[in-house]
Amino acid sequence: MGDNPVAMKLSSISWIAAVLILGPTLCYPQQAAPAAPRDTAPQTGPQILDVQGGKIRVVTMATGLFHPWAIAFADANTILVTERNGALRIIRNGVLAPTPVWTSPTPSAPPPASAQNQGGQQGGDRLHFVAVHPDFAQNHLVYVSYPKTGEKGTTLAIARGFLKGDVLGDVQEIFVADAWETGGNLAGRVFFGKDKNLYVTIGDRDRICCNAQQLRPDGSDDNSLRMKSQALDNHIGKTLRLRDDGTVPPDNPFVGKPGAKPEIYTYGHRNGYGLAVNPETGELWQAEIGPMGGDEVNILQPGHNYGWPLVSMGRNYTGTLASDQPFARPGMDNARMFWVPSISPSSIMFYTGDKFPRWKNNLFVGALTTQQLIRVAFGQPNQAERREGLLIPMRVRIRDVQQSPDGYIYVATEGSSGGNASDGMVLKIEPVE
Numbered sequence: 001m002g003d004n005p006v007a008m009k010l011s012s013i014s015w016i017a018a019v020l021i022l023g024p025t026l027c028y029p030q031q032a033a034p035a036a037p038r039d040t041a042p043q044t045g046p047q048i049l050d051v052q053g054g055k056i057r058v059v060t061m062a063t064g065l066f067h068p069w070a071i072a073f074a075d076a077n078t079i080l081v082t083e084r085n086g087a088l089r090i091i092r093n094g095v096l097a098p099t100p101v102w103t104s105p106t107p108s109a110p111p112p113a114s115a116q117n118q119g120g121q122q123g124g125d126r127l128h129f130v131a132v133h134p135d136f137a138q139n140h141l142v143y144v145s146y147p148k149t150g151e152k153g154t155t156l157a158i159a160r161g162f163l164k165g166d167v168l169g170d171v172q173e174i175f176v177a178d179a180w181e182t183g184g185n186l187a188g189r190v191f192f193g194k195d196k197n198l199y200v201t202i203g204d205r206d207r208i209c210c211n212a213q214q215l216r217p218d219g220s221d222d223n224s225l226r227m228k229s230q231a232l233d234n235h236i237g238k239t240l241r242l243r244d245d246g247t248v249p250p251d252n253p254f255v256g257k258p259g260a261k262p263e264i265y266t267y268g269h270r271n272g273y274g275l276a277v278n279p280e281t282g283e284l285w286q287a288e289i290g291p292m293g294g295d296e297v298n299i300l301q302p303g304h305n306y307g308w309p310l311v312s313m314g315r316n317y318t319g320t321l322a323s324d325q326p327f328a329r330p331g332m333d334n335a336r337m338f339w340v341p342s343i344s345p346s347s348i349m350f351y352t353g354d355k356f357p358r359w360k361n362n363l364f365v366g367a368l369t370t371q372q373l374i375r376v377a378f379g380q381p382n383q384a385e386r387r388e389g390l391l392i393p394m395r396v397r398i399r400d401v402q403q404s405p406d407g408y409i410y411v412a413t414e415g416s417s418g419g420n421a422s423d424g425m426v427l428k429i430e431p432v433e
Contacts (some may be wrong), residue, residue, distance in 0.1 A: 048432060052388050053358060055432040062096040065424030068412040069399050070129040074136060074163060076405040081426060086126030090166055102168035104146045128188035133244060134196050142168055145188035152180035156188045156202055174246030177235040183207030191275035193284055197241050197249055201272030204229050204237040210317050221316045226309040229268055232260035237308060239272060239286060239300060241265035253303030268306040274348035280361055287345040287365060290314040295342050296335035307332040313340055344368035347400045353407025355431055366398035373398050373411060
C-alpha cells in the first residue's frame with residue numbers, strides 16, 4: 001500500500017512546476033456565465049444548445065423537485081429520484097408520480113447543530129443517494145443513503161428495500177457508518193461496482209471548517225476533526241466497500257488489520273460525491289469536493305491513501321495551505337485531475353451508450369458552483385484531455401448525471417445550494433440529428 005512510485009504523490013516542486021506550466025490546461029474549468037436573475041419558474045420546453053461539433057436537445061422530464069440529489073434507473077422508463085427533504089420519488093414513462101414511493105426515517109426537524117454545513121433547508125437533511133442492485137430485474141432491490149440521528153449526533157445509514165409498483169417496501173437498514181458527529185459533511189454516494197459490491201463515500205464531518213472555530217488562538221488552522229480521515233479506526237473521510245447485504249467482503253484491504261475498520265476500501269478523502277467505473281480500464285474513479293480549490297477526481301486502488309487533510313491543491317477556508325507539505329507526500333496518491341478554482345463536483349459518469357458516438361468513453365462531471373456539466377474527452381490530438389462545459393445557459397446546479405439504459409444522458413438539477421424552493425428538475429439530453 002502506498003509504495004508504488006508511479007502512484008505516489010509527486011514532489012512539491014514537480015507539482016508547482018506542472019501548475020505553472022500547464023495550469024490553464026490542467027486546472028481551470030470553463031466558467032459559467034455571470035449569474036443573471038432567475039426566472040420565477042424554470043423553462044420546461046425543449047431547448048436546443050450548441051456543443052462542440054453539433055447540437056443537443058435538453059428535454060425536461062420532471063419539475064418541482066426539492067433539491068434532488070440523485071437519480072437511478074430501474075429500467076429505461078423508470079427513474080428513481082431522491083429529494084433532500086426525505087422523499088424518494090419515481091418517474092414512470094415521463095410522468096412524475098405525485099406521492100413518494102418511500103420516505104426517509106430521519107426526523108424532519110433535526111437538531112440545529114446537526115444541520116451545520118448541510119444547507120439549512122426546511123425539512124432538514126433527510127435523504128441523499130439511491131442505487132439499484134445490478135440484478136434489479138430479478139430481485140427488485142433499491143438502496144438509499146440518509147442521515148441517521150442518535151445521542152452522538154448524526155452519521156450515515158444505508159437501507160435497502162424491494163420496489164413493488166410505486167412502493168418501496170420491506171425496507172431494512174443494513175449498515176450504519178462509524179462517522180458520528182454533530183455536524184459536517186456526510187456525502188453518502190452509493191454505487192455498485194463491476195464486482196457487484198456496494199461502494200459508499202463518507203465525508204470528513206468537519207463541522208468547524210467554515211466558521212470562526214477553525215482558527216486556533218495562535219492563528220493556525222484547526223484540522224483536528226478532519227484528521228480523522230487519516231485514521232483507520234473510523235469511517236470518516238473514507239470510501240467503503242460492502243457486500244449487497246451490508247456485510248464485509250473478505251478481500252477488503254484492511255480485513256484482519258488490528259484497529260482498522262474492515263469496511264474501508266480507501267482513505268484520506270474529503271467529501272466524495274461521485275463514483276464511476278472507467279469502461280476502458282475497469283478502474284473505479286471518484287470525485288470529491290476540496291476546500292477552497294483542489295476539487296479532485298481520483299483513481300481508487302484498494303488500501304490507498306489520498307492525502308486529505310495533509311495534501312490538497314486547495315487551501316483551507318482560513319486561506320492557509322492544507323499543511324506544511326501540502327502538495328505531495330510519500331505514500332499518498334495523486335489526484336488524476338483537479339480544479340482550481342473549485343467547481344464542486346457532485347457526480348461523475350463515463351458515457352458508454354450509442355446515442356452520442358463522439359462522446360463514447362468520455363467522462364462527465366456535474367459541477368455545482370460553476371453550474372455546468374463538464375465533458376472530458378481523453379486521448380485527443382493536440383490536447384490530451386479536452387474539456388467542454390455543457391448546459392451553461394440553463395444556469396442550474398448539476399446534482400447528478402446518469403446514463404439511461406437506452407443510452408441517453410440525464411441530469412438532476414437545483415437552483416441553489418440552500419433555501420426552500422422546489423425548483424429542482426430532471427433533464428434528458430438528446431442528440432440533434
